[in-house]
Amino acid sequence: MDKKETDDKKAAVIERESQTEALREMLRAPAAAPLAPLPLETLVPEVRQQTPAVRQRATRPDARLHGLGQTKYIDDFYLPGMLFAKIKRAGIASARIVRIDTKEAEALPGVVAVVTARDVPCNSFGPSLKDQPVLAGERVFHAGDGVAAVAAVTEQIAAEALEKIEVEYEPVTPVLDPLESLKLETPGLHAPNPNIYGHKVIRKGDVEKGFAASYRIFEASYRTQMVEHVPLEPHSSLATWDANGRVTIYSTLGRITLGRADLARTLAVPMSRIRIIATVVGGNFGGKNEITTEPVVALLAKKTGRPVKCTFTRPEEFTSSTTRHPIIMDYKTGVTKEGRILARQVRLVLDGGAYCSWSETTLAKACILSPGPYDIENIYAEAFVVYTNKTMTGAMRGFGAPQVCFAYESHMDDIAEALGIDPLEIRLRNVLREGSLSPTSQQLHSVVVRETLLQAAQRFGWNGAEVRA
């Protein structure tokens, strides 16, 4: 090996090492870098300082914090001595609980407390029917039910402790099909409540008369699926008690007034001793309207005398929070030769899942909205919501409206096609107008559905829209 070659090799090594060092330096930089002062003034958008304020495209102060990574979610909160809670899920859709043994979990080093239904002062809540337990006691109604909760010094130990909780179940045949639940007789799957736990009727005019006068009658059925809200930030809460017996709960709840009422009920504590602080919520979409982890962390924090935090895992978001109602929808519509709707009959069956939650609201909204934004003289709409042993359905952006809109608008296009009328045109012939009577005979004001049709058609370039507009 001659000297030049050796030198070249040495030089290459040195260069490589210096590159590696530079690379290391780059990787190190963020941790070592001093916190730069925030350029407060230059980033304040002018539009927030303008008057009049309404109709301005004002930026959001929280967006700035999100952008700078300064927003604090509950996952970012740590209080001194704080414990982490995990909830044991049933994993069986329908069963009687024979026995829960928590001894082994309690003995695990790092576990500070375990609670079960027996520790819950009042084990039922719900926005209309109070049919939901904090932790299942005697009966499991869906696989995502919580049966016990653990507080430990780390999340890992809490998760390990869940494995050590023994639950003996006596399985009960689950009912999963809402149509089967609709037919079932007593004792029902959620006794003493009947399987059909909500029913709604909207009757306007006389549908039979309308159908009799119709040129043609169309019938169709539609179904929708169960979906999750999938917020970026999972459900989370952190509870801490003071020596006067007052509890502060940081929570992802979107409704703190209701949340406080539910906590006062389940914990049997006066409202004046409960403080809920809702943090910046990383997405709600209807999924964070009721208590989930809150009573559990409050009970564990009381039992341990330490702050306790619980954050849903992603699977828990699916199995143990509310979801969108699947709906089975039957439509029957009578029309004139020109496509004018004379009568519409609708039957909806909502899969209500294991608990009522916001089903009654969803039922009513879906039923009232089901005829669509159309001026129809004769309407009969009937809706049922039934229990099944599936994840509970509840509030979700649209409360039944996306489901029925899929049905009435699919139906509308099929009618248009059969009659040889343009889809835009048939809608323009039927839509609600200022002063029209809704399906509940409410006189409507500021009705602009026609304007939205024409504006969208024009923007899209739908046939002839420009001419009509």
Add this chain to the structure above:
Amino acid sequence: MKRRGRGIACMWYPIGFTVSANPSAAVVKVNEDGTATLLTGTVETGQGSLTILAQIVAQELGIATDDVHVVSADTDTTPMDTGAIASRTTYVTGNAARLAAEKAKKILFDVAAPLLGVKPDHLEVSDHKIQIKGFPSRSLHIGDVAERARGVNGDPPLGSASFNPATAALDPETGQGKPFATYVYATQIAEVDVDDETGEVEVLRVVASHDCGTPINPMLVEGQVEGGISMGVGFALEEEMLFDANGRQINPNLTNYIMPTSLDMPKVEVDIVDSYDPTGPFGAKGVGEPTCVATAAAILNAIHDAVGVRVTSLPATSEKVYAAIKAKRAQEGKRLAAGT
């Protein structure tokens, strides 16, 4: 082969709870320099509602959005609110906030009126000033009036108010009545490509025209519409929670529960239709939920337009769309064979 189709869907949606009372309360304090603080029990869940409420209070007081600080979502310090639900915050909490600001403004007008030599009802606010209607040159800075209200009159300018939408009970037999105070309307038109050999649907473009009454903040309305459409795309084509025969979920994770990513988002074009609701704050209604209502319907109508099949159950997965295309071809084949 990819086939293009277009589909239209319109919808209506109510603001607030069905019949049930769903009030909001609010407190507005005007500071001695003319800035203000709003106390509200509602929660910012990402939609920008606190900015909307700040704009409403600012408008009522004639100050800028930046002048209003919002304190929210603490049961110890903020007044009751039914919360971030039912597309009600702009309309219900917004009305409460406006009424609270109006009460604080009334105190300011009572202080300013003798100084300007007119009656309080001859006054108006504009650009940080309290001025005589029709004589904008005769004015006082709102901060000077607020300071005087506290320091001279001993009547600090603050107001509290609540609002509950006007509804009437439904007849239990017929469901007739007034379940909601107001409704919003919208149309969405979707353009899709459907691959008739795989059933795959690509949403290319969604045109959305929405009514929200007066848009308090058009940028936040557009944000809601874009977010709603992304939820609608998932509902239409991908998302579904699946259960096994024993009622256990099969796909409770983001690997197997398929939802739209930014790559699945169509081009979205948003228009806000001219509309004014006299019962809303400055004519506003709301926009949160309605944005995701019409999307799936428009996409499914576009699929029908593209390949002539009517999928009647959601989601319209590639498998489902392809099965429908195959069934349609088989039927057409039979018809051809029969010579009809």
